[in-house]
Amino acid sequence: MKLSKLSAAVGDSPTLRINAQANALKKQGLPIIHLGGGEPEYPAPQSAVDAIIAKANTHKIKYSPSTGTTDLKNAVIKYTKDNYGKTVAPSNIIITSGAKQAVYNALLATINPGKEVLFPAPYWVSYPEMVIMAGAIPVPVKPGKDLKVSFKHIQNQVSRRTKVIILNSPVNPSGTVFEEEFIKNIVEFCEKKEIFLIMDDIYHKLTFDGKTCASPFKYAKDGQNLIVVNGVSKVYGLTGLRIGWAISENRDLIAAMGRFQSQTTSCNSDLSEAAAAAALMGDQSCVEDLRKQLEENRNALINELKQIKGLGITVPSGTFYTLVDFNYYGLSSMELAKFLLEKAYVAVVPGEAFGMEGYARISYCAARDTVIEGARRIRWALDKSSPDEIVIDGKTVKRTW
Numbered sequence: 001m002k003l004s005k006l007s008a009a010v011g012d013s014p015t016l017r018i019n020a021q022a023n024a025l026k027k028q029g030l031p032i033i034h035l036g037g038g039e040p041e042y043p044a045p046q047s048a049v050d051a052i053i054a055k056a057n058t059h060k061i062k063y064s065p066s067t068g069t070t071d072l073k074n075a076v077i078k079y080t081k082d083n084y085g086k087t088v089a090p091s092n093i094i095i096t097s098g099a100k101q102a103v104y105n106a107l108l109a110t111i112n113p114g115k116e117v118l119f120p121a122p123y124w125v126s127y128p129e130m131v132i133m134a135g136a137i138p139v140p141v142k143p144g145k146d147l148k149v150s151f152k153h154i155q156n157q158v159s160r161r162t163k164v165i166i167l168n169s170p171v172n173p174s175g176t177v178f179e180e181e182f183i184k185n186i187v188e189f190c191e192k193k194e195i196f197l198i199m200d201d202i203y204h205k206l207t208f209d210g211k212t213c214a215s216p217f218k219y220a221k222d223g224q225n226l227i228v229v230n231g232v233s234k235v236y237g238l239t240g241l242r243i244g245w246a247i248s249e250n251r252d253l254i255a256a257m258g259r260f261q262s263q264t265t266s267c268n269s270d271l272s273e274a275a276a277a278a279a280l281m282g283d284q285s286c287v288e289d290l291r292k293q294l295e296e297n298r299n300a301l302i303n304e305l306k307q308i309k310g311l312g313i314t315v316p317s318g319t320f321y322t323l324v325d326f327n328y329y330g331l332s333s334m335e336l337a338k339f340l341l342e343k344a345y346v347a348v349v350p351g352e353a354f355g356m357e358g359y360a361r362i363s364y365c366a367a368r369d370t371v372i373e374g375a376r377r378i379r380w381a382l383d384k385s386s387p388d389e390i391v392i393d394g395k396t397v398k399r400t401w
């Protein structure tokens with residue numbers, strides 16, 4: 001039986017694939033260090049845990065309103081006011097099953113087959129696949145040497161077919177934070193050209209060195225083309241709740257996204273919505289704690305990576321990833337990831353998945369010792385100027401290649 005053309009056109013997520021491989025090897029008893037992941041090892045905020053228990057104890061675990069509960073929408077209204085200085089109404093908000101669904105619903109609501117969707121490379125692995133699923137053409141925009149695209153780079157790639165631009169800041173996988181001037185230019189340009197702009201702000205509070213993310217709302221005139229996506233997965237370490245949201249002044253667009261949702265997933269989990277509302281309304285010190293831990297992890301990882309010969313390092317200003325140039329070692333990014341997993345028992349994500357061949361994404365959201373140990377093993381496996389023996393899991397291992 002033949003499957004659809006779409007089934008063949010859409011690949012699975014390389015991050016989830018690497019997770020599965022690393023977990024399978026771990027199960028076999030191998031001392032795997034997982035630096036490929038996309039979720040902070042951070043305990044759920046107490047407020048979220050209490051809310052789930054309280055909700056479960058009502059014994060009412062039912063369908064909830066398709067576009068989100070009133071409580072959660074009110075929490076998102078507060079979050080948007082506190083973090084963006086922007087006042088929105090419930091009809092400007094859709095709560096989704098993760099930011100991922102918000103981006104996908106926004107694409108479904110804005111593009112027709114054959115249109116182009118632009119996004120800077122390096123890009124989050126799901127953008128090209130989602131664009132293909134929505135019947136459009138993904139157009140990655142190549143970055144400069146610093147892994148950053150400029151406003152000019154983007155302008156040069158815009159064509160008559162460009163319907164949507166997706167921007168993510170700070171960027172998964174490079175940790176780049178786009179400058180205020182860049183955000184201003186893009187917001188104004190998209191509004192003038194009537195191009196929808198999806199701002200994926202899922203990491204927006206996880207920034208370092210005193211940097212902050214510019215609010216796109218600040219530069220929008222009527223904002224009918226602007227969709228800002230956010231969620232609790234990264235900033236609160238609540239990946240398992242599967243709660244995200246999108247905000248737009250364009251109520252028709254939000255309503256269309258709601259229709260897609262009501263016809264596919266019906267609604268979000270009401271347990272998760274209760275927990276997400278509690279996290280947003282509760283003590284916010286957990287966010288700063290997580291941000292600080294990640295900044296220290298970043299510093300520790302970059303210090304270790306700097307000792308490895310030949311690596312091209314761009315210091316990330318946010319997220320919990322760094323995208324490292326391994327081209328010096330002459331391997332494709334898939335070969336490199338396989339080599340590191342098999343020889344050093346370290347999982348990283350091949351750069352190919354982010355449009356950057358020869359690179360690999362290394363996460364630093366694990367415990368600090370784990371991150372440092374991972375970098376130490378990468379150095380031993382690759383850099384022949386390092387000692388050829390290493391102790392892994394209590395056993396001395398010799399480099400034989």
Ligand SMILES: Cc1ncc(COP(=O)(O)O)c(C=O)c1O
Nearest residue numbers: 038098099100124172231233244
């Ligand atoms: C850039 C980016 N956007 C969206 C998401 C999805 O987040 P969620 O877990 O809320 O679906 C991720 C998750 O890795 C991401 O990296």
